[in-house]
Amino acid sequence: MAVAVSGGVDSMTLAVLAHRVQSATQIFHAISPAVPFQATDRVKLHAKREGWQLKIIDAGEMEDAQYLANPANRCYFCKTNLYDRVVENTALTVASGTNLDDLGDYRPGLIAAQEHQVCHPYVEVGIDKSTLRAVADDLGLEDLKDLPAAPCLSSRVTTGIAIDASLLPVINEVEETLRKQLAGQYSLQGVRCRIREGEVAIQLESVADIGFATDQFDASAALVRELFVRAGFPDQVQSVLFEPYEKGSAFLIETLDVS
Secondary structure, three states: OEEEOOOOHHHHHHHHHHHHHOOOOEEEEEEOOOOOHHHHHHHHHHHHHHOOEEEEEEOOHHHOHHHHOOOOOHHHHHHHHHHHHHHHOOOOOEEOOOOHHHHHOOOOHHHHHHHOOOEOHHHHHOOOHHHHHHHHHHOOOOOOOOOOOOOOHHHHEOOOOOOOOOOHHHHHHHHHHHHHHHHHHHOEEEEEEEEEOOEEEEEEEEOOOOOOOOOOOHHHHHHHHHHHHHOOOHHHHOEEEEEEOOOOOOOOHHHOOOO
C-alpha cells in the first residue's frame, strides 16, 4: 500500500497504522505553497520516528491554470495533480485518509480519487473522525489525536479569486501569529485568515463567547495589515475584519460552472 499524507490526523494515523502492519508501505507527501510548513515538519518528524519510506513530491498544482483560477471544484484539480504524481512513483494501491464524516461534505477531490482508483480504508470499515482520533490515542500519537483540522491554505481564498502562490505563506504567518497572540486570552480552538476582494476576514473559533466588540481587535488588525504590507500585498488589507469562525465560508459552491 502507498499512503498519501497531508500532515493531518486522518492521513497520518492511517500511515502509522499501515506501516506498523506492513513495513513496505510507501508514504508520499506533497510540498506546495498551499501546504503549511508545520504540516511538512510533522510528516518528516513521524517519518523519522516510525521509519517510513517517505517520498516528498511536488504535485505541481501551482502550474495548473484550472487550479489557480480557484473554481468551486478547485480541490478536484489539486487531487488530480497529486494522484497523478503519486501513481507515477508507485505500483502499489494508493490510500487516502478520507473518513465517513468527509462524505457529508462537497468534496470534488473524491472524484479525482475515484479516477485514480484510490482506496479509502476508513470509509470501508466505517470509521468517522471521532473514532479516528480515538485510534490515534490508542496508537500513542499524542501530537496528532487532538490536532485541529487544517485544510490547505488555498481554502482560505474566496471562490473565484485567483490563487497567488506568494500570498499563501502570508496567510499561514498571519494565522500562526494571531494564534500565539490571542490563544490564552480567548481559549482559541482555531484561527482562519479569509481572503476576500480587498479585504481580510480573521475568523476565530473559541470555546468561550468572544463578543467581537468594535475596537476589541484594533491592535491585532494593525498587526495583520503590517504582515500583508510587508509581504507586498497592501491592497489586500483595505479592510480587516474579525468574525466568528464559519466552516468553509470562503467556499461559494453556487459559483460552480457545471456546463
